[in-house]
Amino acid sequence: MKILKTIEELQEIRKIQKNKTIGFVPTMGALHDGHISLIKQARIENEIVIVSIFVNPTQFLPGEDLDAYPRRDEADKKICEMCKVDYIFMPLSTTMYSEEEVLIKAPNNSYVLEGKTRPGHFDGVLQIVLKLFNLVQPTKAYFGKKDAQQLTLIQQMVKNLFLPIEIVPCEIVREKDGLALSSRNVYLNEEQRKEALFLSKSLYLAASLVGKGERSSSILKTKIYDVMKNLDVEYVAIVDRNFNEIEEIQLKNSIILVVARFDNTRLLDNIWL
């Protein structure tokens, strides 16, 4: 496994591997089993696997946890090595950005839900993903369904800009008790860790009600809020794959999303129906 730090190193590698299939997993590091599942899938489906580790400043808003975001470079390298990653790309911030920048503006559906709380966040996400895509030129790129809105917007960017890349959505990885994996889970104290279970519990209940024929978003939301009644819930939303809120569940085209706060830690979870 090689660590690449500069654009030139990456471009050189990419030139040598020109005719190979490249699987790409962009991350902000602090790798957990969720990332590992993406890397494993990339490993199975491609000749070369490249993981990027870059805590992207442009997707953090002023006052957000950029500086506090967990950084665990050495542990991350070991995990990548164990997963038989070929290359880790770990650039400096000054490598990825210059003073004047051509910017990416995510469409209107980037300003609802996660984008409502974090206006401009997705502009930064798309900007860094586009830069990385152009550098890595992957055959396939792997993203978790957990960041559902991010995944949707990246798929839209690929479609709009005709990027010659296949986006592979990957299932959410959970702890045995149901908690969706997140780099931010480490911030939870024991009590919060227990309460956090009500996110996935509420989604399981909703899925089971949909299985029994329930289609009304308002009824499902009431049930979900009821399960999470002791949490500081930020939102519960039921949307189609374009992130438009819907009144009735449409099978194969609906996502239920929940977000709750635990002091300064926001946890999100969702289920794709």
Added chain:
Amino acid sequence: MKILKTIEELQEIRKIQKNKTIGFVPTMGALHDGHISLIKQARIENEIVIVSIFVNPTQFLPGEDLDAYPRRDEADKKICEMCKVDYIFMPLSTTMYSEEEVLIKAPNNSYVLEGKTRPGHFDGVLQIVLKLFNLVQPTKAYFGKKDAQQLTLIQQMVKNLFLPIEIVPCEIVREKDGLALSSRNVYLNEEQRKEALFLSKSLYLAASLVGKGERSSSILKTKIYDVMKNLDVEYVAIVDRNFNEIEEIQLKNSIILVVARFDNTRLLDNIWL
């Protein structure tokens, strides 16, 4: 020569020609000797030459000449055939754009000079160029120096987004009497055609003064305005390669730009020092 109208046709061709060098000339049609010089250079330097003809709606502002923009598809096809172009890509507007779009936001230097008169124009230019680049995946793309600010912004986009494409700037092609070629020259009546000569004349004078050692932008501008005193001049500007206005000419890093109006026709010209 093949005419491609759909994304799928272009992608298919691009897959077949995977390991060839591709020269790309994006145009809005109404091809003239300026375009032909770009195509000829692309023909010399690449195995495959692709020309796109697409009057891009997103770079026209409301009230601009989108509908009146000259369309001469049959003549354009003949010109491309004569220049031994391999493929013309002529998509419909609905092929290139969908309802919701991830947008490109050009940097601040896109709001001076041409961008001041046409705010948002360069956002549309970069958007279509990026889409076309991703579809065509050229080795080299050819742009005229006449649209100097456009060329600069495209170079900046390639740099910022790490696009694996070489941008080739091409010299301005002129009529024998010095008038820079433009698709909009056809709008000039006989009298205006004569007056339009004062654009290039003013630039030649400035270049000769620089050759004699003059470096002051304000003195050069005065001389330029003097040559064009009977024209409806919109601006005269002296900028560095990043389009920042400069007070002193820096050799190899300066561009002098002039724009004048002839009724509804805006003509621009420039010289790279």
